[in-house]
Amino acid sequence: MNAAPEGWDLLFTDRGSELLERIGTELAAGADAARLNAGLRRDGIEPPEVAALLTQAELRRAAAAKFGALAQHLLFTRAGLEQASRAPVAALHAERFAAAGLSSVADLGCGLGAESIALIASGIEARPVELDPFTARLAEHNLGVAARRGGMVPPAVRVGDAERLGRDGADAAFLDPARRTAGHSDTRRLASPDDYSPSLGFAFGLAAEVPTGVKLGPGLEHELLPDNAEAQWVSVDGQLVETGVWFGPLARPGVRRSALVLSGDKRAELRAPGPAPDAESRPLGEFLIEPDGAVIRARLIGALAEELGAGMLSEGIAYLTADTEPHSPFARGFRIVEELPVREKELRKALAERGIGSLEIKKRGADVDPALLRKRLRLSGPHRGVLFLTRAGGRHVALLAERV
Numbered sequence: 204m205n206a207a208p209e210g211w212d213l214l215f216t217d218r219g220s221e222l223l224e225r226i227g228t229e230l231a232a233g234a235d236a237a238r239l240n241a242g243l244r245r246d247g248i249e250p251p252e253v254a255a256l257l258t259q260a261e262l263r264r265a266a267a268a269k270f271g272a273l274a275q276h277l278l279f280t281r282a283g284l285e286q287a288s289r290a291p292v293a294a295l296h297a298e299r300f301a302a303a304g305l306s307s308v309a310d311l312g313c314g315l316g317a318e319s320i321a322l323i324a325s326g327i328e329a330r331p332v333e334l335d336p337f338t339a340r341l342a343e344h345n346l347g348v349a350a351r352r353g354g355m356v357p358p359a360v361r362v363g364d365a366e367r368l369g370r371d372g373a374d375a376a377f378l379d380p381a382r383r384t385a386g387h388s389d390t391r392r393l394a395s396p397d398d399y400s401p402s403l404g405f406a407f408g409l410a411a412e413v414p415t416g417v418k419l420g421p422g423l424e425h426e427l428l429p430d431n432a433e434a435q436w437v438s439v440d441g442q443l444v445e446t447g448v449w450f451g452p453l454a455r456p457g458v459r460r461s462a463l464v465l466s467g468d469k470r471a472e473l474r475a476p477g478p479a480p481d482a483e484s485r486p487l488g489e490f491l492i493e494p495d496g497a498v499i500r501a502r503l504i505g506a507l508a509e510e511l512g513a514g515m516l517s518e519g520i521a522y523l524t525a526d527t528e529p530h531s532p533f534a535r536g537f538r539i540v541e542e543l544p545v546r547e548k549e550l551r552k553a554l555a556e557r558g559i560g561s562l563e564i565k566k567r568g569a570d571v572d573p574a575l576l577r578k579r580l581r582l583s584g585p586h587r588g589v590l591f592l593t594r595a596g597g598r599h600v601a602l603l604a605e606r607v
Contacts, residue, residue: 207337210251214259214278215344222248226260227275270317277345283315283338288379288418289439291465293321296416296447300375301325303414303452309370311378311409312401313360316342318377318418320349329358330373332365334381334400365401375414375453378406396427403427410450417448421500425478435461436497443496462497464532471532478502485514485524487595491537491604492523493565498533507533517594520568524595528607537589537604545592545601551580557603558584566592569599 213219226239236257243253262284266274269289279287288296296318300308306328310319313331315338322329323346331346333339339360350357361368370376380399396403396419406417407429421436421443428434433454435447449455455474462473482505498507499521508514511534513525523529529536543553554562560583564573569592591602 207340208255210249210253210255211337213248213252214255215340219256222256223259223263224275226256227263230260230264273320273349276348277315278341279315280338280341283341286379286381287315287317288321289444290317290321292437292439292444293317294324295437295463296377296418297321297325297327299416299449299453300327300377300414303375305374305414307373307375309373309376311365311368311370311376312380313342314338314379314381316345316349316360318379319346319358322377323349323353323355323358328373330361330371331358332361332363332368332371334362334364336362366405370409370413373413375416376409377416377418378409379418380406396423407432407448414451414453416450416453419446419448421446421496425502433458433461434501435463436500437463437465438495438497439465440467441495443500446500460501460503462495462501462503462533464495464497466532469532473498473501473503473506473533475501475503475506479505479509481505481518482508482514482523484516484518484596487516487539487542487600487602488513488524488526489539490525490528490607491516491539491591491602492525492529493535493537494521494523495533495535507531517568517597520594522567522591522593536607537591538607540588540603540605543590543601543603545599547576547579550601554580554582554588554590555584557588558586559588559603560584561587563587563589564592565589568594 229239240253240257259278262279263274266279266284269287270277271290308322308327308329310329310331313319313333316331319329319331331342333342339362343360347357378401380401409415423446433449437445437447457476458474459477460475464471479502492511492513494504494507498504504521508523511525511529511531513523516522516524544550562577562582564577566573571592589604591604593600
């Protein structure tokens with residue numbers, strides 16, 4: 204487990220930890236990276252080590268959004284950080300295992316260790332496995348930090364193919380299959396679930412043996428979901444982040460589809476025994492409602508529409524409309540100011556007449572690039588607005604709106 208990019212071995216030493224802490228403090232105080240680079244070289248640090256230190260400091264700053272203050276004590280790769288679960292989401296995963304009374308969980312494909320860190324914090328024995336030796340080394344460092352903070356013995360990370368090594372007798376399993384090509388940076392997303400590692404077939408097959416949770420991308424097709432699983436789409440502060448698929452006692456009775464919305468320290472969940480049929484389309488009302496991405500992906504727009512007394516803006520378009528102001532953690536509401544011309548030349552003139560200088564453009568069912576359109580509209584003026592380019596009742600519309 205000693206393979207490391209050139210210069211990165213320093214990060215695992217006490218000297219490296221001290222340097223990273225110093226660099227982090229100086230960057231937070233506004234220090235220039237180029238000057239830090241020069242200073243480290245004057246101190247006799249080799250160029251590859253300087254590059255490793257500055258890269259790691261940058262990754263730690265980026266990781267704060269997912270790991271909070273703990274990020275300043277962990278080690279990351281760019282690719283690993285991108286796939287790692289956010290700490291609050293991983294904590295909810297661990298809650299499921301704890302609520303089911305499970306004492307040990309095999310974290311198969313542990314990456315940098317985010318899920319195992321949450322398991323440790325919940326008092327559950329984590330048994331992590333990672334295919335890539337260097338990522339496993341980083342995970343072992345990170346789990347050591349988390350375990351020692353809780354006065355626990357750090358778990359060893361088994362290195363190898365999770366499908367071959369298996370769960371090592373653990374009560375349950377959690378899998379976060381790699382959905383990007385191998386590497387620590389500049390990776391690309393895998394298009395087919397057949398190429399995930401561990402494979403989707405292995406993950407779902409394991410669920411027939413022990414309670415199992417599988418973290419997948421939010422774009423997962425419903426047709427791939429087993430009938431005996433609960434699928435939960437999760438969004439964090441408006442960003443759709445994952446699909447969690449849960450089996451056995453980890454799946455809640457009567458729940459097969461759910462949308463979990465996390466906003467700050469608040470959480471709200473829309474649950475259903477299956478996908479909800481879409482609501483009927485209705486004429487444009489005073490308000491336009493934009494469902495959260497988790498609701499859309501979970502196919503629960505119809506359930507939300509019923510809750511809000513709303514209808515579909517147009518068949519096949521994931522916007523709702525209503526005559527009463529919506530109040531829901533599962534959607535954002537907009538008051539429709541007026542309908543504007545759809546043709547670009549006339550639209551530009553209408554926006555200029557209204558003094559719209561700042562415009563947020565949202566689109567569904569319209570073949571347009573919002574960024575390019577905004578440039579062509581040549582906006583100027585003191586007012587702000589939101590423009591929806593979509594369909595209402597089957598026809599293309601441009602709706603000027605304001606947030607409520």
